[in-house]
Amino acid sequence: MKFEAVTIKDIAKALGLSTSTVSRALRDSYEISEETKQLVLNYAKEINYRPNPIALSLKEKRSRTIGVVVSEIANSFFSQTINGIESIAHSKGYNVMITQSLESYEREVSNMQFLSSRSIDGCLVSVSVETENYDHILDLHKRGFNIVSFDRIIEPIETHKVKVDNFKGAYDATEHLIKNGYKNIAILVSGASLSITKERLAGYQKALEDYNIKVNDKFLRVCSHAGMTYEEVEQAMNELMTMKPRLDAVFSASDKLTTSLVKYCKLKKINIPETIGVIGYSNVDFMELLTPALSVVRQPAFEMGRVATELLLNMIESKRPVTDFENIILHTELIVRDSSAKKK
Amino acid sequence: MKFEAVTIKDIAKALGLSTSTVSRALRDSYEISEETKQLVLNYAKEINYRPNPIALSLKEKRSRTIGVVVSEIANSFFSQTINGIESIAHSKGYNVMITQSLESYEREVSNMQFLSSRSIDGCLVSVSVETENYDHILDLHKRGFNIVSFDRIIEPIETHKVKVDNFKGAYDATEHLIKNGYKNIAILVSGASLSITKERLAGYQKALEDYNIKVNDKFLRVCSHAGMTYEEVEQAMNELMTMKPRLDAVFSASDKLTTSLVKYCKLKKINIPETIGVIGYSNVDFMELLTPALSVVRQPAFEMGRVATELLLNMIESKRPVTDFENIILHTELIVRDSSAKKK
DNA sequence: TTTATTTACGCAATCGTTATCGTTAAATGC
DNA sequence: GCATTTAACGATAACGATTGCGTAAATAAA
Numbered sequence: 001m002k003f004e005a006v007t008i009k010d011i012a013k014a015l016g017l018s019t020s021t022v023s024r025a026l027r028d029s030y031e032i033s034e035e036t037k038q039l040v041l042n043y044a045k046e047i048n049y050r051p052n053p054i055a056l057s058l059k060e061k062r063s064r065t066i067g068v069v070v071s072e073i074a075n076s077f078f079s080q081t082i083n084g085i086e087s088i089a090h091s092k093g094y095n096v097m098i099t100q101s102l103e104s105y106e107r108e109v110s111n112m113q114f115l116s117s118r119s120i121d122g123c124l125v126s127v128s129v130e131t132e133n134y135d136h137i138l139d140l141h142k143r144g145f146n147i148v149s150f151d152r153i154i155e156p157i158e159t160h161k162v163k164v165d166n167f168k169g170a171y172d173a174t175e176h177l178i179k180n181g182y183k184n185i186a187i188l189v190s191g192a193s194l195s196i197t198k199e200r201l202a203g204y205q206k207a208l209e210d211y212n213i214k215v216n217d218k219f220l221r222v223c224s225h226a227g228m229t230y231e232e233v234e235q236a237m238n239e240l241m242t243m244k245p246r247l248d249a250v251f252s253a254s255d256k257l258t259t260s261l262v263k264y265c266k267l268k269k270i271n272i273p274e275t276i277g278v279i280g281y282s283n284v285d286f287m288e289l290l291t292p293a294l295s296v297v298r299q300p301a302f303e304m305g306r307v308a309t310e311l312l313l314n315m316i317e318s319k320r321p322v323t324d325f326e327n328i329i330l331h332t333e334l335i336v337r338d339s340s341a342k343k344k
Numbered sequence: 345m346k347f348e349a350v351t352i353k354d355i356a357k358a359l360g361l362s363t364s365t366v367s368r369a370l371r372d373s374y375e376i377s378e379e380t381k382q383l384v385l386n387y388a389k390e391i392n393y394r395p396n397p398i399a400l401s402l403k404e405k406r407s408r409t410i411g412v413v414v415s416e417i418a419n420s421f422f423s424q425t426i427n428g429i430e431s432i433a434h435s436k437g438y439n440v441m442i443t444q445s446l447e448s449y450e451r452e453v454s455n456m457q458f459l460s461s462r463s464i465d466g467c468l469v470s471v472s473v474e475t476e477n478y479d480h481i482l483d484l485h486k487r488g489f490n491i492v493s494f495d496r497i498i499e500p501i502e503t504h505k506v507k508v509d510n511f512k513g514a515y516d517a518t519e520h521l522i523k524n525g526y527k528n529i530a531i532l533v534s535g536a537s538l539s540i541t542k543e544r545l546a547g548y549q550k551a552l553e554d555y556n557i558k559v560n561d562k563f564l565r566v567c568s569h570a571g572m573t574y575e576e577v578e579q580a581m582n583e584l585m586t587m588k589p590r591l592d593a594v595f596s597a598s599d600k601l602t603t604s605l606v607k608y609c610k611l612k613k614i615n616i617p618e619t620i621g622v623i624g625y626s627n628v629d630f631m632e633l634l635t636p637a638l639s640v641v642r643q644p645a646f647e648m649g650r651v652a653t654e655l656l657l658n659m660i661e662s663k664r665p666v667t668d669f670e671n672i673i674l675h676t677e678l679i680v681r682d683s684s685a686k687k688k
Numbered sequence: 689t690t691t692a693t694t695t696a697c698g699c700a701a702t703c704g705t706t707a708t709c710g711t712t713a714a715a716t717g718c
Numbered sequence: 719g720c721a722t723t724t725a726a727c728g729a730t731a732a733c734g735a736t737t738g739c740g741t742a743a744a745t746a747a748a
Contacts, residue, residue, distance in 0.1 A: 005461070005487075007734055018698045023736060033696060048483075054463050055734035057398045058703045073442070074423035082417065086444075095458050098417070098442045100430075114439050117349070119398045139392075143349075259630070266633045284630070286603070289610045291635035351704055362728045367706060377726060399704035402733045 006049045015043060026051075057119035065095040066312060067115035067123040069108060071152075071226065073100050077255045077283040077301045078126070081151070084305025085124060092313055094121075103228050105130035112136050121316045122146030124308050127154060129191035129226035146315045150308040153195040160311040162304055162328040166196050169297040169332030170203030173251050173279045176295070176334060178211045181343030182249035182277050186219040186240045188233065188261060189253040190226035197222075200253040200281070218243050227256035230263060237264045248343070249273075252280035259284060262294060278339040281332075292338030300330050350393045359387060370395075401463035409439040410656060411459035411467040413452060415496075415570065417444050421599045421627040421645045422470070425495070428649025429468060436657055438465075447572050449474035456480050465660045466490030468652050471498060473535035473570035490659045494652040497539040504655040506648055506672040510540050513641045513676035514547030517595050517623045520639070520678060522555045525687030526593035526621050530563040530584045532577065532605060533597040534570035541566075544597040544625070562587050570600055577604035581612075592687070593617075596624030603628060606638065622683040625676075636682030644674050 008026070012019045017036070025032045025040035026049075043049075057063040066089055070078040082098060089096050097115060101108035108128045113136070115123055125137060125147060134154050141147050141157055150162040177185050187204050189197045205215050221236035240247055252258040258280030265272055272278050272292055279295040287294035307328055315322050352370070356363045361380070369376045369384035370393075387393075401407040410433055414422040426442060433440045441459060445452035452472045457480070459467055469481060469491060478498050485491050485501055494506040521529050531548050533541045549559050565580035584591055596602040602624030609616055616622050616636055623639040631638035651672055659666050 005734095008736095009734075019735075020699075020737075021697055023734095024697090027736085031696065036696080050457065050461055052402075052734050053461050054398055054401045055703085056736085058396075058402055058705095058733090059735060061703075073417045073426065074420065076418065079418035079423070083446075096443075099440075102427075113394070117394055117397050262633055263629075285607075286628070286630050289606055289634060349704095352706095353704075363705080364707085364729075365727055367704095368727085371706085375726060380726080396704050399733090400706085402703090403705055403707095405733075 005052060006047050007052065008049075010047070011040060011043055011049060015039060061119060062121050062316075063095075063119040064093060065097060065118075065120045066309070066316075067097045067099065067118075067120045069099050069101060069111050069115070069123065069125045069127075071101050071103050071126065071128050072228075072256075073098060075255055076285070077151075077299060080283055080301035081126075081305040081308075084302035084307075085309045086305075087302075088306050088309040088313070094313065101128040103128045103130060103226050105132075109136045112140065116140050116145060122148070122312045124148050124150055124305075124312060125154065126151040127194070129194055129224065129228075132193045144321075146312060148308045148312040148315070150304060151196065155195060158325060160308070160315070160326045160328070162308040162311065162326075162330070163195070164299045164304070164330045164332045166199035166332075167203040167206070169281065169299070169334075170200035170251070170253060171207045172203075172332070172334045173281075173295075173297050174204045174207035175211070176336060177249045177251065177277055177279060177340055178207065178213065180277065180340055182340075183213060184216075184219065184245050184247045185213075185249045185251060186221065186243075186247045187251045187253060188221050188223060188236060188257045188280075190222075190257065191224045192222055194226075197253065204251060204253070219247060223257060226254065227260050230260050233257060233260035234264055237261065237268075247276060249277035249279075249340070252278070254280075255282050255284065258282040258287075258294070258296070262287075262290060272339045273341045273343075277341070277343070288337060290339075292341070295337045295340040296335050298333045298335055300333070304330055349396060350391050351396065352393070354391070355384060355387055355393060359383060405463060406465050406660075407439075407463040408437060409441060409462075409464045410653070410660075411441045411443065411462075411464045413443050413445060413455050413459070413467065413469045413471075415445050415447050415470065415472050416572075416600075417442060419599055420629070421495075421643060424627055424645035425470075425649040425652075428646035429653045430649075431646075432650050432653040432657070438657065445472040447472045447474060447570050449476075453480045456484065460484050460489060466492070466656045468492050468494055468649075468656060469498065470495040471538070473538055473568065473572075476537045488665075490656060492652045492656040492659070494648060495540065499539060502669060504652070504659070504670045504672070506652040506655065506670075506674070507539070508643045508648070508674045508676045510543035510676075511547040511550070513625065513643075513678075514544035514595070514597060515551045516547075516676070516678045517625075517639075517641050518548045518551035519555070520680060521593045521595065521621055521623060521684055522551065522557065524621065524684055526684075527557060528560075528563065528589050528591045529557075529593045529595060530565065530587075530591045531595045531597060532565050532567060532571075532580060532601045532624075534566075534601065535568045536566055538570075541597065548595060548597070563591060567601060570598065571604050572600070574604050574607060577601060578608055581605065581608045591620060593621035593623075593684070596622075598624075599626050599628065602626040602631075602638070602640070606631075606634060616683045617685045617687070621685070621687070632681060634683075636685070639681045639684040640679050642677045642679055644677070648674055 008019050008022050012022045022040050025037045086096050099111040148160045153161050189201055208215050223232045225232050227233050252261045282296040283301050287296050352363050352366050356366045366384050369381045430440050443455040492504045497505050497507055533545055552559050567576045569576050571577050596605045626640040627645050631640050
């Protein structure tokens with residue numbers, strides 16, 4: 001089954017005009033008489049004519065549509081980001097195409113391919129945990145494709161970048177744990193190739209050093225699938241729980257990991273914060289509803305989406321190639337609740 | 345800035361062939377000699393030629409892309425549904441365009457408009473809570489647009505429909521509360537125009553009747569924004585909590601409402617299940633991590649996405665117009681945890 | 689009246705691709 | 719040796735919309 005829309009040709013035929021006249025009448029050209037304009041406009045409204053964006057895209061090589069590539073839309077951080085993206089895009093007359101890689105490099109490549117071939121005007125990208133080679137993005141970028149890198153930054157790309165101060169977010173969380181009496185602090189991170197992993201890990205380590213606590217690699221666990229499965233975090237935690245000296249706190253360095261960590265503690269009946277204190281990056285609103293309520297590092301996700309989209313639309317609408325790129329760093333928020341309460 | 349891709353014309357020019365020959369060579373036509381085919385194929389690979397789907401869409405009036413309209417992607421139920429949709433679509437070579445209405449009728453209309461004008465081959469729709477007039481969908485459907493209605497069903501449309509047994513899901517939950525000793529059971533529902541609201545409300549009422557409990561309209565609260573803001577649920581609950589006789593349980597009839605209900609109880613320090621028992625429709629994995637763990641009615645969201653997509657692709661790929669429509673009804677799962685424990 | 693200028697529209701090219709219909713040259717049939 | 723088939727390719731129209739250019743008729747200027 002196919003679906004036939006009304007075209008400019010239908011109007012032209014019905015009214016005994018040429019397609020050019022109809023087109024110009026619809027675009028209110030000075031070359032067309034008032035009479036004819038009204039005739040066309042009225043008939044167009046009557047039969048509910050809508051210009052075909054596909055045809056326009058083909059001709060104009062632009063579509064007033066931007067693309068988004070994230071790892072998972074079910075992730076609270078990203079769905080909030082998407083809401084920010086859409087709020088700006090829609091207010092400026094742009095549509096948004098959303099795709100998710102589910103942390104698969106292959107799917108990220110095919111999503112980029114899909115978007116780029118669809119005449120989108122630009123793209124907001126946060127890479128998957130599997131992505132170590134950026135050629136699928138850099139190649140497009142070199143050929144003039146507008147890209148803004150956000151959250152999980154593509155370091156070698158020369159374009160606008162928007163992220164949070166991952167280092168400070170992790171430093172603050174770790175320092176908070178230390179000040180509350182925790183000493184053997186483990187850290188769960190996502191795949192080592194992600195910019196957020198490197199920066200958050202560095203913040204954690206610096207905090208320990210500043211407070212004269214030895215950084216112990218036994219307390220570092222890398223979840224190379226970014227916590228896409230619970231089992232991954234379960235295994236990491238099982239290992240951590242057997243370490244000597246016994247850990248007394250865990251800092252989980254991403255949204256997904258924090259969620260799985262909470263689940264682990266619940267299932268294993270590990271008391272928080274008595275047995276281990278917990279704090280993690282998370283934008284899940286739910287975390288405050290847990291018992292104990294979870295301390296978190298929260299990112300301004302909606303704002304990040306807005307800022308990144310504004311930069312992208314600036315690039316798109318700029319007449320000359322943009323060469324002066326912004327490197328926006330937003331602030332995280334440390335929300336202290338009960339899961340990291342002072343140690344007795 | 346614009347982005348120029350490689351076209352068939354570039355290949356033709358470089359190789360001294362016509363575009364028709366190149367096109368046929370790429371599609372492995374018998375009319376082209378092996379020699380020429382290899383020449384074209386090799387060069388195409390070398391310069392990384394990709395057919396332009398926009399041009400194909402314009403010509404073929406199909407795009408191997410399907411659209412999705414949901415109310416909110418951050419909603420666990422819908423994000424799981426989308427994963428199901430993508431799993432089938434991608435396995436059959438289709439792409440997916442995701443849009444969210446955020447429960448706004450206006451945005452739903454513009455999303456449908458966006459998708460339909462983009463040569464998508466069909467669309468999966470779950471309507472917004474504000475939607476009372478279906479003309480934006482029915483008009484497209486009449487003109488041959490392939491649509492499958494899922495979850496929040498468009499009742500008057502004659503096409504495939506996929507949902508759960510909302511009546512039974514609500515009946516089971518209510519019956520469970522009754523059997524555990526609750527008598528004054530309130531219900532929170534979304535806007536009255538949604539099919540899921542009507543069916544779940546009916547299930548709740550039938551259960552009460554079957555157990556000789558008078559249905560009390562004071563215990564019914566309609567959240568006309570489907571719980572898009574917490575305040576909406578807060579107000580509904582504030583009203584319910586003052587009712588005489590005092591309610592001793594609440595059944596929340598949708599994902600968003602359940603989440604807000606939990607938050608309300610936490611913030612107001614209402615003991616669950618001692619002060620009020622709680623059960624609700626929810627696909628949030630987190631619900632088991634609460635204290636007390638929340639009893640829920642869970643929908644097979646992923647499966648619903650898969651089934652709906654299979655039906656849609658069948659319609660799309662059918663030679664003749666489909667006239668025999670499926671009305672799939674999946675089963676909900678009652679997951680009993682601590683929030684609805686037997687009353688002492 | 690003749691020429692110049694508007695006015696108001698139509699023609700055709702264009703975007704990238706495919707399908708239909710030729711066309712040319714070589715190969716085959718008799 | 720000539721007609722006919724076949725292999726291999728090219729020219730062109732089409733999809734829907736826009737736009738530069740051309741042009742007829744009407745009006746203004748000379």
